[in-house]
Amino acid sequence: MVITIGREFGSGGRELGRLLAEELGIDYYDKEIITEIAKHTELSEQYIKQVVEKNPHELFPISVAHTFSYIDAQSLQITRMIFMEQEKVIKEMAKASDCVIVGRCADYILQDFKPFKIFVYADMDSKVERCLKRNEKAEDMPRKKLIKKIKSIDKNRARYYNYYTGQKWGDILNYDICINTTNKDLKALAPHIAKMVKG
């Protein structure tokens, strides 16, 4: 049993993933993926995070010959290696045990495993509120700036996903179920979704 979770920033997708894993008594992977890649590659977690969260168009400029190329051949090679490693790590995790994997195009990478694919989303007010609750730093940020940040993170997630999968991030046809967490109690929701996954 493999569950993958795509999620809008601030929608509570990670929390829901953790609750689902607890409910089903299975493993949960999120930041652990970066840690694993670091172990395999001997690169720092910080560096890997930076690479995988970059805009893919920055990582692999399509028209290198026509524009100023600001990444040299070596760092391009490292970047490619990180992505291949990520794919390997995610597949190993899914092979090793039943698990919930959040983000990282896992739904696409694990398609042969026939995962149960969830997309978690919410309206902007609800996402702002969740960000304020879980991050004290966000409290000092003007609301407008916070909204801009949320949108920008999701834009990058969409770009990243679309680039690597050739699918459209958030397209409902790529998921088994899409859950709007606006005004929802995730703890109450998780047991029902867990049962749905078990079938």
Added chain:
Amino acid sequence: MVITIGREFGSGGRELGRLLAEELGIDYYDKEIITEIAKHTELSEQYIKQVVEKNPHELFPISVAHTFSYIDAQSLQITRMIFMEQEKVIKEMAKASDCVIVGRCADYILQDFKPFKIFVYADMDSKVERCLKRNEKAEDMPRKKLIKKIKSIDKNRARYYNYYTGQKWGDILNYDICINTTNKDLKALAPHIAKMVKG
């Protein structure tokens, strides 16, 4: 408790709605809405069905003055009356008892009732298969023609919904949950969704 179901043609939304109503022991309304409007207006069910399933742009041409108007004032008045009656009937149903209502922009009409809003969808292969199973006539139709028909019905549903609600049909933010019925057993799914609705 009011549950509204928007659904793609052939996705099994109606069947899921009926199963949910059975599971929760509450009323189910679908074609009954047309029957009720007929009772209230003394128009034939056939005529009402024809009106509410028409492209809204045909019903209320926006630039009447600039194009040939093929509906006279009287039939325009009847059409408006039918839509007002539909709204009244749906609100009366929701007031009278807990229920599941399929289609008819009920999610929008009943927003003050804070319904649990479900959108049901599936991939095209699965929708074609479902159409073939439930309708013998569809078997004689070439596959290409059937797909064209499915797409055309959904296009009309979208137009109808967008026109009357000012929202976008199938926009995930308008629903609490979106369910992909591709390769899913609706009978197995319904009890879990029922529990999710109950909270």
